[in-house]
Amino acid sequence: xxxxxxxxxxxxxxxxxxxxLRRLEYRGYDSAGIALADSGxxxxxxxxxxxxxxxxxxxxxxxxTAGVGHTRWATHGAPTDIxxxxxxxxxxxxxxxxxxIIENDRALRTYLERQGVQFTSETDTEVIAQLIGQFYxxxxxxxxxxxxxxxxxxxxxxxxxxDEPDVIVAARQGSPLIIGxxxxxxxxxxxxxxxxxxxxxxxxxxxxxxxxxxxxxxxLTTLDAxxxxxxxxxxxxxxxxxxxxxYEHFMLKEICEQPSSLENCLRGRIDLREGTVHLGGLVDCSxxxxxxxxxxxxxxxxxxHAALVGEYLFxxxxxxxxxxxxxxxxxxxxxxxxxxxxxxxxxxxxxTADTIAALTEAKRRGAMTLGVVNVVGSTLTRETDAGVYxxxxxxxxxxxxxxxxxxxxxxxxxxxxxxRRKHMSPAAATQFIAALSQIPEQMSPxxxxxDHAKAVAQRYSGRDNWLYLGRGYNYPVALEGAxxxxxxxxxxAEGLPAAEMKHGPIALITEGMPVxxxxxxxxxxxxxxxxxxxxxxxxxxxxxxxxDGDREIAKLAEHxxxxxxxxxxxxxxxxxIPLQLIAYHAAVLRGCNVDKPRNLAKSVTVx
Ligand code: F6R
Numbered sequence: 001x002x003x004x005x006x007x008x009x010x011x012x013x014x015x016x017x018x019x020x021l022r023r024l025e026y027r028g029y030d031s032a033g034i035a036l037a038d039s040g041x042x043x044x045x046x047x048x049x050x051x052x053x054x055x056x057x058x059x060x061x062x063x064x065t066a067g068v069g070h071t072r073w074a075t076h077g078a079p080t081d082i083x084x085x086x087x088x089x090x091x092x093x094x095x096x097x098x099x100x101i102i103e104n105d106r107a108l109r110t111y112l113e114r115q116g117v118q119f120t121s122e123t124d125t126e127v128i129a130q131l132i133g134q135f136y137x138x139x140x141x142x143x144x145x146x147x148x149x150x151x152x153x154x155x156x157x158x159x160x161x162x163d164e165p166d167v168i169v170a171a172r173q174g175s176p177l178i179i180g181x182x183x184x185x186x187x188x189x190x191x192x193x194x195x196x197x198x199x200x201x202x203x204x205x206x207x208x209x210x211x212x213x214x215x216x217x218x219x220l221t222t223l224d225a226x227x228x229x230x231x232x233x234x235x236x237x238x239x240x241x242x243x244x245x246x247y248e249h250f251m252l253k254e255i256c257e258q259p260s261s262l263e264n265c266l267r268g269r270i271d272l273r274e275g276t277v278h279l280g281g282l283v284d285c286s287x288x289x290x291x292x293x294x295x296x297x298x299x300x301x302x303x304x305h306a307a308l309v310g311e312y313l314f315x316x317x318x319x320x321x322x323x324x325x326x327x328x329x330x331x332x333x334x335x336x337x338x339x340x341x342x343x344x345x346x347x348x349x350x351x352t353a354d355t356i357a358a359l360t361e362a363k364r365r366g367a368m369t370l371g372v373v374n375v376v377g378s379t380l381t382r383e384t385d386a387g388v389y390x391x392x393x394x395x396x397x398x399x400x401x402x403x404x405x406x407x408x409x410x411x412x413x414x415x416x417x418x419x420r421r422k423h424m425s426p427a428a429a430t431q432f433i434a435a436l437s438q439i440p441e442q443m444s445p446x447x448x449x450x451d452h453a454k455a456v457a458q459r460y461s462g463r464d465n466w467l468y469l470g471r472g473y474n475y476p477v478a479l480e481g482a483x484x485x486x487x488x489x490x491x492x493a494e495g496l497p498a499a500e501m502k503h504g505p506i507a508l509i510t511e512g513m514p515v516x517x518x519x520x521x522x523x524x525x526x527x528x529x530x531x532x533x534x535x536x537x538x539x540x541x542x543x544x545x546x547x548d549g550d551r552e553i554a555k556l557a558e559h560x561x562x563x564x565x566x567x568x569x570x571x572x573x574x575x576x577i578p579l580q581l582i583a584y585h586a587a588v589l590r591g592c593n594v595d596k597p598r599n600l601a602k603s604v605t606v607x
Pocket of ligand 1: 163300301302303304313347348349350351352355399400401483484485603604
């Protein structure tokens, strides 16, 4: 949510900032703006709407060598030209961009107004700019430091000043910032994607830390001016991974990448001969983990659906009592954490505010904490005691797809890892991980033959209400299928454990209502067939996800989308794919902007 880019060096800053903003647009797309520093003035251009609207207003010829840019997802104040970042102080010489939320902005605004400050916007960010302006006395770093001591809340900020045109001052508290280190230049971004075209050498700023950047110098300190030493790290993602590569949308690209992203996720972690799983990130805590009496998984949205699959896997394979909690609920419901409780956070971005808050709460109560995260170096990875990366590559599409299959796979690996250390036999583990290692290959045909998913989308994309039903391991997949459809095509869809349908939602079923039923071979098959009959007898249209070779189901369903056979616990990795494709094609057919859905943005970094 919201994106930050900054550049200070010897090259013209504007093209670098604009390219960065385009790559960050998936983080927020309500409004955007740029500020460039020159000795004598700071020039700001900003506007509501997409980056392309901003671009039309810019003089692309200007040669300033320092500046900052921002793309916004509105929280405080409507997405208007005035509320767009950057925001200036009263003198017009200091410009600030900001991600996060300032909690005491009302009190600070009132205080500043009493000092005679006149505000031009409704944003909390302008409060920071005005505050810095009040403290500025010829030293930008010092003024930012003083201002931030007055502020409570979360922020990643970048500040420039007309009087120090080759300086950017940045600070972080709860909102990510990465410094890119180049030849006679420094870059700043909220997300590696924005700077990858220029450098892969980065420094991750920590909470409570500040940076003062010039072309040739970088000074890192705490908010209290204590020097901080940090290593320069290498971003492992490549530029190709964050480009469309011929696909129309990132979502489709990422759906289609799943065979290779899963191969990367599993690489080096499976030993078929020994029937063991190697997870380097858990080595130091494996003894404590095996002794866990209870695991609580916490996450949001799609990651929560993956965690729910994980709950079934952990109980099934490792026989450890496990529960899955929405991060936003966990942190406020006075959870019981005792010595034997491990809290495991699942997140693609590692920056989701609710998930971080839940994890912080778990730590405060003394739990051992683990992370299953995709983005290397993200906040969650630094807050947890241990963890396992997904290694599925960058996910740019706002609707999460390959992260879901990566999360389920990593949770399957952890479940097997723990199972082997408890009671699981080498033979059972070998069978499980052999089946898991076949999944990438089994996914490929599902992605090559997409006609059925397209046909379903064509037939039902005009219907405004859909139901998704599943049981056991496929119940979370039903939830995920419904979420995918609603978030990108704006069709109302509900996912349910199939048996719950008759406790109320069955009243929704009318003639021709699309009901997606995941009825793959396994322990739940007969029960799912009964549910299919219940839906049919009320006129619902069945779209079945079934196992290859199941001819029976074709007699009952309007459409059958087949998936290859695999072990029941691994079915979600295959059954989710047709559901991702149906959602994608329905959104395209309805003319929706698949990669930038209404009211959404990637990474929800506000609570
Ligand atoms: C849905 C989606 C969201 C995220 C959720 C958690 O397609 O992307 O529901 O799954 O906001 O995000 P992460 O995994 O980054 O914590």
